[in-house]
Amino acid sequence: MSVALPDAEALVAxxxxxxxxxxxxxTGMVGIVTxxxxxxxxxxxxxxxxxxxxxxxISFYRDDYASSGxxxxxKPSQIPFEVDGRHILxxxxxxxxxxxxxxxxxxxxxxxxxxxVSLVVLADRGGRELPICAQHVGATLTVPARAxxxxxxxxxxxxxxxxxxDA
Amino acid sequence: xxxxxxxxxxxxxxxxxxxxxxREILVHILDTAKSFLGVTEREVKKVPLLRGKSxxxxxxxxxxxxxxxxxxxxxxxxxxxxxxxxxxxxxxxxETLLDTVDNLSAMHADMFVVRHAASGAPFLIASxxxxxxxxxxxxxxxxxHPTQGLLDAYTIRHYKKDFGRLAVAxxxxxxxxxxxxxxxxxxxxxxxxxxxxxGPQTLLPTGVERLGVSVHHDMAAGLRDVDVVxxxxxxxxxxxxxxxxxxxxxxxxxxxxxxxxxLAKPDAIVMHPGPMNRGVExxxxxxDGAQAVILPQVTFxxxxxxxxxxxxxxxxx
Numbered sequence: 001m002s003v004a005l006p007d008a009e010a011l012v013a014x015x016x017x018x019x020x021x022x023x024x025x026x027t028g029m030v031g032i033v034t035x036x037x038x039x040x041x042x043x044x045x046x047x048x049x050x051x052x053x054x055x056x057x058i059s060f061y062r063d064d065y066a067s068s069g070x071x072x073x074x075k076p077s078q079i080p081f082e083v084d085g086r087h088i089l090x091x092x093x094x095x096x097x098x099x100x101x102x103x104x105x106x107x108x109x110x111x112x113x114x115x116x117v118s119l120v121v122l123a124d125r126g127g128r129e130l131p132i133c134a135q136h137v138g139a140t141l142t143v144p145a146r147a148x149x150x151x152x153x154x155x156x157x158x159x160x161x162x163x164x165x166d167a
Numbered sequence: 168x169x170x171x172x173x174x175x176x177x178x179x180x181x182x183x184x185x186x187x188x189x190r191e192i193l194v195h196i197l198d199t200a201k202s203f204l205g206v207t208e209r210e211v212k213k214v215p216l217l218r219g220k221s222x223x224x225x226x227x228x229x230x231x232x233x234x235x236x237x238x239x240x241x242x243x244x245x246x247x248x249x250x251x252x253x254x255x256x257x258x259x260x261x262e263t264l265l266d267t268v269d270n271l272s273a274m275h276a277d278m279f280v281v282r283h284a285a286s287g288a289p290f291l292i293a294s295x296x297x298x299x300x301x302x303x304x305x306x307x308x309x310x311x312h313p314t315q316g317l318l319d320a321y322t323i324r325h326y327k328k329d330f331g332r333l334a335v336a337x338x339x340x341x342x343x344x345x346x347x348x349x350x351x352x353x354x355x356x357x358x359x360x361x362x363x364x365x366g367p368q369t370l371l372p373t374g375v376e377r378l379g380v381s382v383h384h385d386m387a388a389g390l391r392d393v394d395v396v397x398x399x400x401x402x403x404x405x406x407x408x409x410x411x412x413x414x415x416x417x418x419x420x421x422x423x424x425x426x427x428x429x430l431a432k433p434d435a436i437v438m439h440p441g442p443m444n445r446g447v448e449x450x451x452x453x454x455d456g457a458q459a460v461i462l463p464q465v466t467f468x469x470x471x472x473x474x475x476x477x478x479x480x481x482x483x484x
Contacts, residue, residue: 012373057202059202060203060214060215060216061204061214061215062208065216065481066481067480067483069178069481069482069483070199070216070477072191072195072198073195073198074198074199074202075202076201076202076204076205077202077205078205092180110209110210110211110214111209111210111211112210
């Protein structure tokens with residue numbers, strides 16, 4: 001079965017359209033490593049956000065650490081702005097079980113108490129295992145449960161969604 | 168035979184010595200430590216990785232810095248920490264090492280951080296505990312102090328970026344130093360091409376060249392153009408019989424003064440594992456000078472110990 005995935009660049013443009021009326025000079029943006037940071041870099045630039053972009057590697061907050069251990073190459077997390085009282089856009093590439101977002105929310109709260117957190121994703125593929133939903137979605141996908149939707153970035157910075165079988 | 172520190176998948180389950188560990192594991196520890204360093208700069212300086220786990224600090228030898236930094240590291244990983252200074256407890260009443268460990272295991276210990284005057288004691292414990300229990304060597308006799316070697320390597324990488332062209336001098340009492348041995352193994356594994364040991368004949372172990380280092384008895388030759396100077400503490404408590412004329416003589420020949428440091432590269436860093444004996448192995452001007460990175464070593468040590476404990480606890484049993 002072949003599944004046609006939408007054009008990631010068109011979804012970026014769609015998210016910029018959705019977000020543009022909602023952001024201010026005070027909006028903070030945080031991407032989740034790795035695909036979420038790629039997307040966040042694009043959104044951050046195209047929306048012209050004033051505050052520097054944050055990045056989270058949620059490896060230290062994963063709920064499967066006890067069974068999977070610590071994966072190689074944990075990147076340093078950093079949120080280079082004051083979190084307390086701020087409206088934050090949390091950005092990831094693909095929303096699936098919701099477990100990554102749960103980890104990211106916990107990590108954000110270790111930096112401070114935000115006024116709000118809204119979730120921005122390029123694609124929502126369903127299959128949630130936690131009560132989490134995204135406020136800004138590029139596209140909703142239907143893909144086989146065993147397949148993996150991954151975002152890739154070319155040397156020129158072009159984003160593409162791809163399907164990997166038997167993840 | 169498989170390295171007893173690794174599980175069947177090649178993951179690190181115990182950290183007993185750096186000797187024989189693959190370079191990728193050392194790099195993984197250093198990279199993970201870098202990520203933990205960011206955690207210590209946040210509002211909440213904790214991550215939940217070791218939540219619900221119990222770490223037992225088993226110190227059969229006195230220590231302040233190492234025990235404290237292990238304790239802070241475990242707490243920042245959300246573990247429960249129990250500190251045992253064994254010199255003052257059951258072992259003085261005749262209990263054997265393994266009986267002590269069995270009793271603490273019955274209290275649901277998940278990790279032992281062990282310091283012992285006998286070389287090999289942490290290996291004995293690691294070979295005795297259940298598969299889900301992890302052991303970290305926090306210094307055994309003259310043998311190894313792997314987390315110190317790793318934090319020294321981390322410090323060097325932090326300031327010098329790459330091991331590929333470095334000249335590192337380790338100065339002083341190499342004979343009694345588990346710190347020196349662990350650092351030498353770390354540096355040769357990570358690819359430092361020029362590691363030198365400098366000290367009097369009586370304080371250098373015979374055959375130390377076989378570890379891949381060059382041997383110098385003279386500071387003027389040994390320090391020339393090095394990037395890193397690691398000063399060691401003179402370990403009077405481990406010396407049996409007279410190995411040195413006096414502390415003053417030692418300082419004259421091997422103490423690090425501004426004049427001797429000037430032989431190294433102008434941007435050389437000065438390290439010391441602590442505790443320092445000012446005026447014995449290091450001059451106060453140097454210890455407090457701009458090239459000293461002795462206090463950053465302590466801070467990096469917490470992040471390195473967090474990395475080690477979280478990598479061990481995540482390895483499958």
